[in-house]
Amino acid sequence: MDETYWEEIFSSFRKAIEHEGRTLPSLSLIAEEKQDPFRVLIATILSLRTKDDVTLSSSRRLFALADTPEAMLGLSTDEIERAIYPAGFYKTKAKTLQSISRELLASYGGEVPSTSEALMKLPGVGIKTANLTLNLGFGIEAICVDCHVHKIANRMGWVETKTPERTEIALQGVMPRRFWIPLNELLVIYGQLICTSVSPWCSKCPQQQSCPKHGVSRSR
Template identity: 40%
Template sequence: MNQIKVDEILSILRKSYKKKSMLGSIKKKSPFYILISTILSIRNRDENTIKVVKNLFSKYKSIKSLANANIKDLERTIKKSGFYKIKAKRIKEVSRILLEEYNGQVPNTLEELIKLPGVGPKVAACTLVYAFNEEEIPVDIHVEVISKRLGWTEEKTANKIWVDLKNKLHKKYWLYINELFVLHGKEICLTRSPKCNICPISIHCSYYSDTYSLKSK
């Protein structure tokens, strides 16, 4: 992969977006806050996640209080996050494990994070990037869609895309990929109807090139 081209694309996106994503806006919070926020964000809109997270941590002030929480009360507290029964069970279990096995601290390695229930590569990578400022590439729907459209990967699943991008992209870009692609994916490179006509990186986009070359024929 042409790293100079990658650098140019990311530079354009940095200049285009001054606001922050949901996770970007809470980077100064504790690693535990960010880990739980990421778990709650799964299959949920950012707007809902923000409200649910604030509600959760206004009621449960510590890891211990979440570990000891009544499961029904916890479910009611996070009900608007979707899949709330599964998430409540995972949050309670993660909290217990962190207390018992990690002295109440969130581990800062991928290997340890993915041992936690409900924490796969995406949640682990988000925690590393946003909580610890460690180089990783969280692959959510925006990273998946945009990396495919740019021609950076031809892989079909999130885990394979994650491995592929890590093999192709210089580590210096890893910290910024998710943040910039989330912002771009919400604003312009929409999953279903991308706004290619106003996209600042369309000149570098394989999807744009292929789509508009076909239309011109």
């Protein structure tokens, strides 16, 4: 699988997404508004188990009140909860945002660290959140694998793995680095619209003829 193959895959997936009427996902929009690692980190925390439009609106309301660790700690838990509602698990996330801000000030001078190892030491930050922060906040190449990326990568036959962690490592060996940053958000949207978990829309997929459809028992 050379660069030409990946260019064709990414281009065809983007066109299929555009045909479904979808636009840039919330985290990309937030990063484009201001490439600030703290804003990206906080928005990524808010995005977990939350719909895209809710993530965008919740993030913008919160950042209108506080977009630095110092300002975040100047808000009460109730104020943060009201700003981010109805994001999923908003009460827990409000406390997590305060804990992250407190740790950033205590250990990193108020700056977001630029390594996955340091990011994952922050409260509530896993590998997906760390890699998205590196991608969109710092422009650092990293492969972020969630359930959508893991599913599609195996269905397409790019890798043969059992866990997202193994998929991340395997993709690093077959995918050119310049595709690492846009991979997650592209496949998340594609997995939501077309390559769905149950009964994927193979009839809408531009790769339906070449895709081996591993693990697909029923499609539309």
